Amino acid sequence: MPEHEGEDEEEPIGAVLFEQSQGLTDLDPDALRTALHAAVEVVVAHLAGVADRPVLPAIEPGSLVGLFPATPPEAAEALETILADYRALIEPNATQWQHPGFMAYFPTSSSAAGIVGELLMTSLSQNPMLWRTSPIGTELEQVVVGWLRQAVGLPDSYDGFLNDTASTSSLIALGGAREQAGLDASELGLAGRAALGAPRIYASEEAHSSIEKAAMTLGIGRRNVVRVATDGALRMRPDALAAAIDSDLEAGFRPVAVVATLGTTSSTAIDPIGPIADIAARHGLWLHVDAAYAGVVAMLPERRADFAGWERADSIVINPHKWLFTPIDASLLLTRRMERLRDAFSLVPEYLRTLDRSSPVRDVNEYTPQLGRRFRALKLWVLLRWFGLEGLRRRIRHHIEQAQAFASWVDADPSFERLAPAPFSTVCLRYAPPGPPRESGRARDERLDSLNQDLLEAVNRTGEVFLSHTRLDGRFAIRVALGQIRTEDRHVARAWEILRREAAALS
Ligand SMILES: Cc1ncc(COP(=O)(O)O)c(C=O)c1O
Numbered sequence: 001m002p003e004h005e006g007e008d009e010e011e012p013i014g015a016v017l018f019e020q021s022q023g024l025t026d027l028d029p030d031a032l033r034t035a036l037h038a039a040v041e042v043v044v045a046h047l048a049g050v051a052d053r054p055v056l057p058a059i060e061p062g063s064l065v066g067l068f069p070a071t072p073p074e075a076a077e078a079l080e081t082i083l084a085d086y087r088a089l090i091e092p093n094a095t096q097w098q099h100p101g102f103m104a105y106f107p108t109s110s111s112a113a114g115i116v117g118e119l120l121m122t123s124l125s126q127n128p129m130l131w132r133t134s135p136i137g138t139e140l141e142q143v144v145v146g147w148l149r150q151a152v153g154l155p156d157s158y159d160g161f162l163n164d165t166a167s168t169s170s171l172i173a174l175g176g177a178r179e180q181a182g183l184d185a186s187e188l189g190l191a192g193r194a195a196l197g198a199p200r201i202y203a204s205e206e207a208h209s210s211i212e213k214a215a216m217t218l219g220i221g222r223r224n225v226v227r228v229a230t231d232g233a234l235r236m237r238p239d240a241l242a243a244a245i246d247s248d249l250e251a252g253f254r255p256v257a258v259v260a261t262l263g264t265t266s267s268t269a270i271d272p273i274g275p276i277a278d279i280a281a282r283h284g285l286w287l288h289v290d291a292a293y294a295g296v297v298a299m300l301p302e303r304r305a306d307f308a309g310w311e312r313a314d315s316i317v318i319n320p321h322k323w324l325f326t327p328i329d330a331s332l333l334l335t336r337r338m339e340r341l342r343d344a345f346s347l348v349p350e351y352l353r354t355l356d357r358s359s360p361v362r363d364v365n366e367y368t369p370q371l372g373r374r375f376r377a378l379k380l381w382v383l384l385r386w387f388g389l390e391g392l393r394r395r396i397r398h399h400i401e402q403a404q405a406f407a408s409w410v411d412a413d414p415s416f417e418r419l420a421p422a423p424f425s426t427v428c429l430r431y432a433p434p435g436p437p438r439e440s441g442r443a444r445d446e447r448l449d450s451l452n453q454d455l456l457e458a459v460n461r462t463g464e465v466f467l468s469h470t471r472l473d474g475r476f477a478i479r480v481a482l483g484q485i486r487t488e489d490r491h492v493a494r495a496w497e498i499l500r501r502e503a504a505a506l507s
Helices: 013-021 029-052 079-093 112-124 135-151 166-180 209-217 238-250 273-282 294-299 301-307 338-345 376-412 441-461 489-506
Strands: 159-163 199-204 225-228 254-261 286-290 315-318 331-335 416-418 426-431 466-472 475-481
Touching: 013 029, 029 079, 112 376, 135 159, 135 331, 135 376, 159 166, 159 376, 166 199, 166 209, 166 254, 166 286, 166 315, 166 331, 166 338, 199 209, 199 238, 209 225, 225 238, 238 254, 238 273, 254 273, 273 286, 294 301, 294 315, 294 376, 331 338, 376 416, 376 426, 376 489, 426 441, 426 489, 441 466, 441 475, 441 489
Parallel strands: 199 225, 199 254, 254 286, 286 315
Antiparallel strands: 159 331, 315 331, 416 426, 426 475, 466 475
């Protein structure tokens, strides 16, 4: 138990908690302080030791359920017992997203700022579904959305709000697109309206699955997401987009939206946003930009050119919970068409109507499928002030430098191949030792696919680093995704060392 200035000996938490749990309300301030201090000690100890844990613990599916009682506790338990079980049962069985060796998918880091922000959020218990249910939640969100918008260099014609995930943000944006196309789908639905022509959404072969999920959810249907071909660098081909729209129009479909991805999930490719915006404008289509991962790079003045043209989009999604050191969840949806989102999602029953509304207010639930919301703006407000834009830029820049160094090591090693350009902080590669003489291209790919699957498993078994995979042009690719706030240069160098060592051991 930590000692605190000016405090006498503390009663054991268990006793305090037990005593107060017998009552009808919650802890008194002294007991709350004691409980929070105990939890803080656990948090600090975990983060201090996380790098020594296996980043991906060796767990068999289904083996954890049996660690816990099958029936709920009838009586109150002491906090010491709960925290001891947390340390014994929860922490070691977690995939360690806070580990500096977490280089899989896209890392999400809970920075210290984010942890403090989440604590404040939860203690204030706001639900900014209506302005009146949280005036500060609603208005601080406007402030923070404006700060983030300026940070990435977008004009003030963009408004927006915060959602849980990019999947939700894209769903909402495409709901707006569906209304913009005049389908009145939120009122009438789409079923049985064949005369309209099936609505179509265009996204590259590399676009994230959340776009298809949005189409599934919005009644547009997965099949009506047209996967546009990509070029050699895995970017959407504008000529293929234009051709797909023309052929759909001829066939009686109803084009609704184009989704461009700036930083695709597999390889972080950057769709050519300018030409795509021209095509969308020519056909009057909603342009949605999925910059969930890479959008924060627009904070770097020297990288703004990669985003030139995105200011023509109708909507843009950027996830602070990916590469802005914000604990999950926080996804920023920016749009120039708030009114369309409202057309798509507004429904105000009597019990949510604000009776004493003397001046217009924003009730954010009118723009979203769900009603209740978290006060995400608070943690972002803490985080933006804590780091300053300058501190965030420094870290993002550093992760890009780390990835460039990694890419150069791969390029310099003849037994490895890089499978895609690495414009941001993610490197896609495979181990490619020579095969038998006169091996066909296909046989080579098959051999390397299986070898690299084994390599990935071997690397992840070490527990020092966690990498994930994808397929690029049909080939199995290992992805090294940097962006965890705790990943130092030595961890990146170690990841490369482990990859090479495990690769050599397979041969
Ligand atoms: C480009 C892109 N868009 C969307 C998503 C979905 O993000 P979320 O988990 O926030 O829904 C991801 C996830 O990695 C992504 O890479």
